[in-house]
Amino acid sequence: MAPTRAAVLVPVRSRDRSRAGAAGSTRTPDARLDEATGLAAAIDLDVVVATLVPLADVRPATFLGKGKVEELAGLIEAERIDLAYVDASLSPVQQRNLERAWKTKVIDRTALILEIFGRRARTREGTLQVELAHLNYQKSRLVRSWTHLERQRGGFGFLGGPGETQIETDRRLIGERIISIERELEQVTRTRALHRKSRERVPFPVVALVGYTNAGKSTLFNRLTRAEVFAENLLFATLDPTLRAVGLPHGTRIILSDTVGFISELPTTLVAAFRATLEEVIEADLILHVRDVAHIDTAAQAADVADVLGELGIDSDDHARIVEVWNKVDLIEGEARAQLDAEAARRPAEQQPALVSALSGEGVEALLDRIETRITAGRITRTVSLAPEDGQGLAWLYRHADVIERSGDAETGRTLVTVRVSPERLEEIDRRFPPNP
Template sequence: MEPRIPGEIRLQGQAEPEAAIAAETRTLVIGPYPTKRDAHGEPRPALARLEEAVGLAAAIELDVADKLLVTVQQIRPSTFLGKGRVEEIGGRIEADGIRLVVMDCALSPVQQRNLEKAWGVKVIDRTGLILEIFGRRASTREGTLQVEHAHLAYQRSRLVRSWTHLERQRGGFGFLGGPGETQIEADRRMIQERMTRIERDLETVTRTRGLHRRSRRRVPYPIVALVGYTNAGKSTLFNRLTRAEVLAENMLFATLDPTARAIKLPHGETAILSDTVGFISDLPTMLIAAFRATLEDVIEADILLHVRDIAHEDAEAQGADVAQVLSELGIEPDADRIIEVWNKADLLDDAERERLMNLSRPNGAKGAGPVLLSALTGEGIDRLMSRIEARIAAARTSFAVILEPAQGAELHWLYENAEVLDRREDAEGAMHLVVRVAPEKEPRFLNRFGAARRLKGSG
């Protein structure tokens, strides 16, 4: 059988690797939240957080039999939850035939072990769950390596703090204390060696990706990247725009690795559309670091489509989480290159749709309002395409060109290969033109029209 997560390695002396979490495992999801506010001090309904955790569990096909909200005033070092709570939940676990408990928080190895002992079932925390999801979604070599690395780092951190646990598993080895510790050292060294090897492999893969990116730049099509909260509909929109078949299901994190495809804009121009990893609140920092290379595509994009599930009750908080990640990447939320996409319009009732329609009317000179659409039905897709095109055009270089009357062939070339914005004939019959040139056509244009005067744009 395939290892549960690519990074899972069998440690020396350990009888068996941890059992895989099988699909359809009867699961209880617990939201043990200290307060009703999120990490940024914004109120975030506990129920919505719990629902998200349930969604994550369902994404790896666990059979979520029950969910439970627990307000935790004070975290108990040994079991996270209070004694009475642990017992009460234990009864429920037994009565419901639960096999796995997901605690939507960060558990210390000791807490995890004690809860497993008290309840007699497997317990995983939020990081464990997210690693599980990433592990199943990774499809490219880079993604697999990143997940493997993150998982080893997680394993190592737990190894250090829970060595008595491992000793116990190995039975007999730890009786003098010394050998147990040596064993831990051996395990740690093994993990470290493996991590170093992965880092080397990743460097190669990242370098290759850098080369790809540079060669993409040499055929300089504008790059449009999709970003958004997990499950917002990025893959569906990607498919709709490219008509390609990539994984799009009602599953979170369907897209771990960016996929890039060419799209044709309304006036026939080409752009590269790139799908990226779904963002999520409270993503463990270890994982953010792991995906930094992937996110470089986002940083370098000419246009970002920020896709939101506008029908989701938590849409605003999700949008804020994405904005936070973007600003960590150095992209400010009001940057010109961001186009807000309000997806799932088909799920809105008439009144809400009307309200959002009004809100999404282009505002101000930039014409920058959000685009309300449905990736599922295709409604509003044309508007998005035009908006992308307009945004690319706005960033594009314009040139002033003067043609003599005899240069008919040149005029023809311009009409075929550039966008003629203005055309005026002077008294001598010379043609004064303002043209906009796509980046990929610019070298050829400059070859022909070396005397053209650059007017504006990124050039």
């Protein structure tokens, strides 16, 4: 089947155009257009038209002005567009009226992100979370008529024709399914809580990667863990969370968590649906905020990540817990790189970012040292003496503490194990392994 011919339409207010790139602006219109096109490409749409659309004021009936709607109708007909993506949040009335005016399927930003998530989800949990968000979105959009789109298909029905779930399902069935999914996700939340409790008994700190979508989190995750998590130059390449154990340079072990990328105007239904997944971030001992510093809108993207962290109850100014990782420095050269280094150096010590290239490996060893320094702050080092036959005690130390060094005492034949533990575990260590008289 031929790819869906799509038009990407990014409404831009005139005041946004005039201050593009100025201090305090959110993001440049061209960068918004690039991102919107990337979102469309993420589900293999054939983007035939991609354009900025001037917007004076939002119209209740059609979002865009009447003249612009008519102008775009001609373009959509001439280019034989099957799907128009409007990079904004449309009300059901606006969406329906645009479909009538343009005689084609129209989706908004929320619908497209949900469609991407629907295709990316691989685990049962991820699928349930996306379906819950989709159903909540769908409740207000049940009355539809797309009789000219019978050949379209889509992962969750947004790109689908008549006869598919979005049209046929009534409110009662949606409500029943929502209740069923919420029950299943409650079980997921309980299971995650049990997993976290079991990890508390094996005290590996959790370090979570967060960042704007396509900032390079999964590439960095692979670099740090030597894993092979799916990492590609796509928006939302990672959806389901991934956990891996990592040994740091001086013996400390951590659990590293890769999470779904954030994005501006992330639908609140998705933030709510993925809260169980994002609990790995909420409970993390250390958060690495990965930024694509080579991107023109890196500052705006950082602000969007801070907003989502805020929705999760995490203060983005908590510098004791959050480390900024400025990724993709390999793409910055010459004077621009010198300015970047100078900007990083000017920050107070506790706020200085780690400059890395997840692709080339530049700065990664320094980042690992930085993680270990943060994680071990306040921990106490103790050397324990074990009888040579005490294999059970040695195994216990490896399970419950960071083993820094292990050596033999030639005079006594005992094994000396240097460990690093949190203050609350020190009493237990001393009780199990009292000093020799």
